[in-house]
Amino acid sequence: MDNRIRFGWNNAYNYIMGIKDAYVAKFGQLDTYSCIEMAQRLHTDEYSNFLRCTDIHVCGALNGFKYSLIKGGKTDLYANPDSIYREMRGLVINMETEEIVVAPFRKFFNINEIPETSLDVVTREIQAADVVEITNKLDGSMVSARYYDGQIFLAGTGCIDKSISFRLQEAEGWMSAGHQRMLQDHPEQTFLFEYISWNDKHVVEYTKQEQNIYLIGARDILTGRLAPYRELETYARAPHFWIFGSLAG
Helix, strand or coil: CCHHHHCCCCHHHHHHHHHHHHHHHHHCCCCCCCHHHHHHHHCCHHHHHHHHCEEEEEECCEEEEEECCCCCCCCCCCCCCCCHHHHCEEEEEECCCCEEEECCCCCCCCCCCCHHHCHHHHHHHHHHCCCCCEECCCCCEEEEEEEECCEEEEEECCCCCHHHCHHHHHHHHCCCHHHHHHHHHCCCEEEEEEEECHHHCCCCCCCHHHCEEEEEEEEECCCCCECCHHHHHHHHHCCCCCCECCEEC
16 A cells, blocks of 8 residues: 555645655655755745744654744644644654654643633543543653564654664663564554653652653554553553553543
């Protein structure tokens, strides 16, 4: 199946492919895999604004995308439920093969931060739901992991090059044989971890023994489906030496 069809569920991916198509149409060939260079050379108001709304990290043909609120762009992140920027929380795309490499969580919001998450709306959704799952919110940094192109690939929300990221290097060092086997057995899943380290302190004070990577999610790269926590527990129990975030039903 054509990759444009396989990954077409993701509207941010479709937008990025549109930039690539516009570049080839204008210049007659693809002489770069950098989405930054493509958008800069196309030099339209739309793509200039896109660059001001996005941090893009390029490593070879891989491009990582993270929305930005500090570069002066006009973003619809908060107002538009279908905003492409909601998918850009560490989304990684191979611009050569046109594959999604990892697809992390969409942007989510606090209670009453936007109309969609007002207390009244959330209360109604809970009352109408068949199943409600609640989990601890760990206070670390998100790391995405997937078995891709014959190896384990790790990415943060703002970095895709392990050689320049202490977070990715330390997270890789904490991966057990069980973690690796899980990723290899489920190559269609982006596994999402909370990285807890004294080298990356936020607000919560964790003990030395609590430093590790905690499985917090899994998302199918072919559909965008998030695994329910009950399903996530089956992933976590299968390998050995798992460290898994606490759950409440």
